[in-house]
Amino acid sequence: MEVTGHAQQAAWRERAVPAVERVRPGLWSVPVPMGGPLRWVNAYVLELAGGGLGLVDTGWDADDSWEALRAGLAGIGGGVADVRGVLVTHMHLDHVGLAHRVREASGAWVAMHPADARGLAALTDRSPEASTESEVAFLVGLGAPEDDARADAGTPAQREQWRRLARPDRLLEDGDRADLPGWSLRAVHTPGHTAGHLCFADEDGGLFFAGDHLLPRITPNISTHPGGDADPLRDYLHSLDAVDGYGTGEVLPGHEWRFRGLAERTRELRAHHERRLAELLAAVRAHPGSTPWDLAAHLTWSRPWSQYARRMRIFAVTETDAHLRLLASRGLVVGDGAAVPTWTAAHLR
Numbered sequence: 001m002e003v004t005g006h007a008q009q010a011a012w013r014e015r016a017v018p019a020v021e022r023v024r025p026g027l028w029s030v031p032v033p034m035g036g037p038l039r040w041v042n043a044y045v046l047e048l049a050g051g052g053l054g055l056v057d058t059g060w061d062a063d064d065s066w067e068a069l070r071a072g073l074a075g076i077g078g079g080v081a082d083v084r085g086v087l088v089t090h091m092h093l094d095h096v097g098l099a100h101r102v103r104e105a106s107g108a109w110v111a112m113h114p115a116d117a118r119g120l121a122a123l124t125d126r127s128p129e130a131s132t133e134s135e136v137a138f139l140v141g142l143g144a145p146e147d148d149a150r151a152d153a154g155t156p157a158q159r160e161q162w163r164r165l166a167r168p169d170r171l172l173e174d175g176d177r178a179d180l181p182g183w184s185l186r187a188v189h190t191p192g193h194t195a196g197h198l199c200f201a202d203e204d205g206g207l208f209f210a211g212d213h214l215l216p217r218i219t220p221n222i223s224t225h226p227g228g229d230a231d232p233l234r235d236y237l238h239s240l241d242a243v244d245g246y247g248t249g250e251v252l253p254g255h256e257w258r259f260r261g262l263a264e265r266t267r268e269l270r271a272h273h274e275r276r277l278a279e280l281l282a283a284v285r286a287h288p289g290s291t292p293w294d295l296a297a298h299l300t301w302s303r304p305w306s307q308y309a310r311r312m313r314i315f316a317v318t319e320t321d322a323h324l325r326l327l328a329s330r331g332l333v334v335g336d337g338a339a340v341p342t343w344t345a346a347h348l349r
């Protein structure tokens, strides 16, 4: 893998946020700051034939992120009012978060995959109380004690901002061409990180907008959700296969820095998940009859497990569940089918 976003990587090492950068004539990356370890989201700005701008992703829905996006657009001689359309790689708050403000300020359309449009509707159309209860029930179903599930899921008030997220004006399926004049970007459906995750392949310039499907440093979180995919990790591994053919271009990810060597990165990501699956299978063998909640505590994480709580613990447990479901699809573990299922290694002949 060859890093091409040197300024982005240097900023990362200095614990800073990089500057706006011109990637190609008429194409810029605008880093939009966000809290947490990822530090920023890459919004991409495309100059359109006949005037106006297109966006790939927008940033977290917060006032300082909004100011950073506005300042980024001003710095390249444009403004939010010039935006004609927003392509959303996926429904997560750091990518779709500001789309509703962009649409309000410009009248731009917002486009995403139908599966993420449905996922988003589950956040915007339900009361924060109902969405909290659904997450608590899901965690209890993975073996969490109810008190821990409630503590991790947080209060309904923390979900209030989810209801503002932009519902799409347009839907994009795999292979559809994005309506950005002067560019030929095709949507590539890459389910896994979310059920409706889209990458965008530029057929002329050898660019690949990867969203969170491929990141150069970290492995994207692949986890189960209430009402989500039955086997998201299997989908994700298929989606890695699906993008291998775009191997020669420059990869423009949703976080971190640009790189070349897409096929090498997909190999590393596959190998990572196979190692993780082997570790989990060993844990199931050592602790038969365990829930995903129990098993997560037996895996190695980037910090001691006892420090995990709240959303970090939810990510870890639902990621463990995603790996368990793939082991089950492969016939390596079996669930007992109880209301809170426990898992045991399959007896292989």
Ligand SMILES: [Zn+2]
Binding pocket: 092, 094, 095, 212, 254, 255
């Ligand atoms: Zn993201």
